[in-house]
Amino acid sequence: MSPIRGPGPPPTTTLTTVTSRPALDDLHAIVPAGGSGTRLWPLSRQARPKFLLDLLGDGRTLLQQTWDRLEDLVGPDRIHVVTGIAHTSGVREQLPDLSHLVVEPSPRDSMPAIAVAAAIIAETDPDAIIGSFAADHVIDDHAAFADAVAQAVVAARTGLLVTIGITPASPSTAFGYIEGGDPLEVDGAPAALTVRRFVEKPDLPTAQEYVASGAFSWNAGMFVVRAxxxxxxxxxxxxxxHDGVREIARSWRTAQQDLVLARIWPTLTKIAIDHAIAEPVSLEGGMAVVPGRFGWDDIGDFAALADVGAASSPGTIFVDADGLVISGDDTTVAVVGLHDVVIARTADALLVTTREHSQRVKEVSAALQELGRADLQ
Amino acid sequence: MSPIRGPGPPPTTTLTTVTSRPALDDLHAIVPAGGSGTRLWPLSRQARPKFLLDLLGDGRTLLQQTWDRLEDLVGPDRIHVVTGIAHTSGVREQLPDLSHLVVEPSPRDSMPAIAVAAAIIAETDPDAIIGSFAADHVIDDHAAFADAVAQAVVAARTGLLVTIGITPASPSTAFGYIEGGDPLEVDGAPAALTVRRFVEKPDLPTAQEYVASGAFSWNAGMFVVRAxxxxxxxxxxxxxxHDGVREIARSWRTAQQDLVLARIWPTLTKIAIDHAIAEPVSLEGGMAVVPGRFGWDDIGDFAALADVGAASSPGTIFVDADGLVISGDDTTVAVVGLHDVVIARTADALLVTTREHSQRVKEVSAALQELGRADLQ
Structure with a gap:
């Protein structure tokens, strides 16, 4: 480009006013970064979980992509990551601008993780809206995601527990579903509906009914609610x-912080947010859902990884064969006569399976344990 | 063992007289060591062919095992190896006691290789019997092999071209067959039969007929004949x-040896011994076959390698899966939901296929050429 600028039209503010999205000044993002992803072994390990991996090969890990989406919405100073003690250094390395990190002394499932962050946020901002978004999901349309979050924030300001449900791309049996009810009719959240109920992962005929009805969303575990x-x-x-996370929050950023966390944390009930809060509140009529019309996946296994567009390593040779081949180095991989194959190589391990057996990869973990190779889990 | 020897029975010669095998003083062994084994890629390469590999993991390469079998019969000084220029150093390293090596300037198939060695042997021992045995075959019973060779030598002394045919273990379609005729009725070669005909690799129904008839042997390419x-x-x-190999032989062990070989070799007809000699001589009634009642395989592909007892690498994890997994290092390999799989790893390449597609592994070589990765062939 030329360094010389000629006369042109005057600067405008058009770029900042194209949407009428309400300000999200009260929104804080919480990112529970947990789970090891045993169905993506050997790429994912207990010491190197899914969220720390660049599974799509595009240069940013899933955690970093989650950060990028949320930083666009709330900036770096209102993102709170909650992760296990084993992954603290990995998270800090990947997110150099992160200022709010809660380190769980042990895994207690999602409710304690989200609740402790919400309590800490509420200590300094009693009117805060919190949005919880897992660290290891893939979303293909940042604008549609941002729009759904904005509507969810508006709905949450009315005192509802709001979830962003994904408009199903298929009758998947890998996800739970959320049945939407009547429109919420809140200004600024035109797509929001009341939630009728949460349902667990269905069988295929049920999933097909759900999708055909148009009333169901996938439960992506995204919750937006006033803290x-x-x-x-x-x-x-x-x-x-509740009492435990409140006590931790009161001690936060004091000299007692670590002692209180270490004392209280092991006493917190190990429970998922769905079971602790979402399901009971939905039955009380206290929940809303904003349908998210964007591509989403939690990359639960290699079949999902293929579906979200992961490409085989360059130089892979398929002879009457196809599938997903991920080779950690420049080893040349040749596949002969196998279809829908899944091959994943790391420096110390190799997995060979097929798309249809992707869910069973988690069984390798138990086999490693039996073999005394827990170091590979 | 104790270094102290007490009084004991006097030495006996029992060990050398348990069989009535005739002396094999006139036998010279020729070992054509060629072929790269593209169906065993990535274990075998052009630069590291099958015969230089310890495919069974028992500490001796196929070439060394061939040497061991023949050294028992003729000693180290009557074994002649013919190999390509690219494999000279590999052969010398693996066979430190080898004294007769012919280095082919270029591959001309089996007839020139065997004929040049036979001509060289005939220069110094006009009555020599030569036995030609490929460098990359597996034989499971040395005593039965030795017995078949001894009978073949006796039959060859009558002026016949003798082959050792393998009594079929199955109706394989991977091998050519030899139809035996009437008993030869030569003292010292009770199993020898006249040869009716050689037949190319048959289809399965034909192979089944052959095996059911009891009259057919597998053609293992073993020939025993007076030079x-x-x-x-x-x-x-x-x-x-003929004239070419005679000229090379006359110059052998003279100052002209290498010059003559370099001049004549490229003019020699590229042809297999089966087509050049065995088939026409069998039709003339000049051939005999000694049935070899021992386990034999030329390990043409990974299915054959599994059949001869190659074991999967230690630590391989099969989850609802089975097959042959050969891992060049201590990488842990997990296979989920695939049966009769074949996996072969080296430092720079990985093959994944199935037993039934073993023959198609040779197609990888063409694919490597197209990709500009001839270095991996």
């Missing part, structure tokens, strides 16, 4: 857990 | 080739 509302629900439904 | 008889057949059937 104080979440904590009030928790006080009713899981009072011990 | 002068072989050369006389060659003079009739391939006169140019």
């Amino acid at each position: 104080s509302v979440l904590l009030d629900h928790l006080a009713r439904l899981q009072p011990t857990l | 002068s008889v072989l050369l006389d057949h060659l003079a009739r059937l391939q006169p140019t080739l």
Whole structure:
């Protein structure tokens, strides 16, 4: 480009006013970064979980891509990551601009992770809206995601627990579903509906009914809610857990922080947010869903990884064969006469399976344990 | 063992007289060591052919095992190896006691390789019997092999071209067959039969008929014949080739040896011994077959390698899976939901296929050429 600028039209502010999206100044993002992804072994390990991997080969790990999406919405200073002690250094290395990190002394499932972050946020911003987004999901349309979050924030400001449900791309049996009800009719959240119920992973005919009805979304575990509302629900439904996270939050950023966390954390009920809060509150009529019309996947296994567009390593040779071949180095891989194959190589391990057996890869972990090779898990 | 020897029975010669095998003082062994084994890629390469590999993992390469079998019969000084220029150093390293090596300037198939060695042997021992045994075959019973060779030598002393045919273990379609005729009725070669005909690799129903008839052996490419008889057949059937190898042989162990070899070799007809000599001589009634009642395989592909007892690498994990997994290092390999799989790893390449596609592994070589990765062939 020329360094010389000629006369042109005057600067405009058009770029900042193309949408009427409400400001998200009260939104804080919580990113629970947990789970090892045993169905993506040997790429994912207990010491190197899915969220720390660049599974799509595009130069950013899933955690970093989650960061990128959220930083666009709330900036770097309102993102709170909650992760296990084993992954602290990995998270810090990948997110150099992260300022809020909660390190779990042990895994207690998603409710304690989200609740402790919400309680910490509520200490300094009692009106805060929190949005919880897993660290290892893939979303293909940042604008549509941002629009769904903005509508969810508006709905959450009315005191509802709001989830962003994914408009199904297929009758998947790998996800739970959320049945939407009547329109919420809140200004700024035109797509929001009341939630009728959460349902667990269905069988295929049921999933097909759900998708055909148009009333169901995939449960992507994205929750948007005023922090104080979440904590009030928790006080009713899981009072011990509520009291514990409140106590941790009061000590946060004091000299007592680590001691209190170490003392309280092991006493917190190990429970998922769906079971602790979302399901009971939905039955009380306290939940809304904003349908998310974007491509989404939690990359639960290699079949999902192929579906989200992961490409085989360059130089892979298929002779009457096809599938997904991920080779960690420049080893040449040749596949002869196998279709829908899945091959994943690392420096110390090799997996060979097929797309249809992708879910069973988690069984390798138990086999490694039996062989005394827990170092490879 | 104790270094102290107490009084014991006097030495006996029992060990050398347990069989009535005739002396094999006139036998010279020729070992054509050629072929790259593209169906065993990536274990075998052009630069590291099958015969230089320890495919069974028992500590001796196929070439060394061939040497061991023959050294028992003729000693180290009557074994002649013929190999390509690219494999000279590999052969010398693996066979430190080898004293007779012919280095082919270029591959000309089996007839020139065997004929040049036979001509060299005939220069110094006009009555020599030569036995030609490929460098990359597996034989499971040395005593039965030795017995078949001894009978073949006796039959060859009558002026016949003798082959050792393998009593079929199955109706294989991977091998050519030899139809035996009437008993030869030669003292010292009770199993020898006249040869009716050689047949190319049959289809399965034909192979089944052959095996059911009891009259057919597998053609294992083992030929035993008086050197002068072989050369006389060659003079009739391939006169140019005959004259060429005679000229090379006359110059052998003279100052002219390498110059003559370099000048003559490229002019020699590229032809297999089966087509040059065995088939026409069998039709003339000049061949005999000694059935070899031992386990034999030429390990043509990974299915054959599994059949001869190659074991999967230690630590391989099969989850609802089975097959042959050969891992060049201590990488842990897990296979999920695939049966009769074949996996072969080297430092720079990985093959994944199935037993039934073993023959198609040779197609990888063409694909490598297209990709500009001839270095991996």
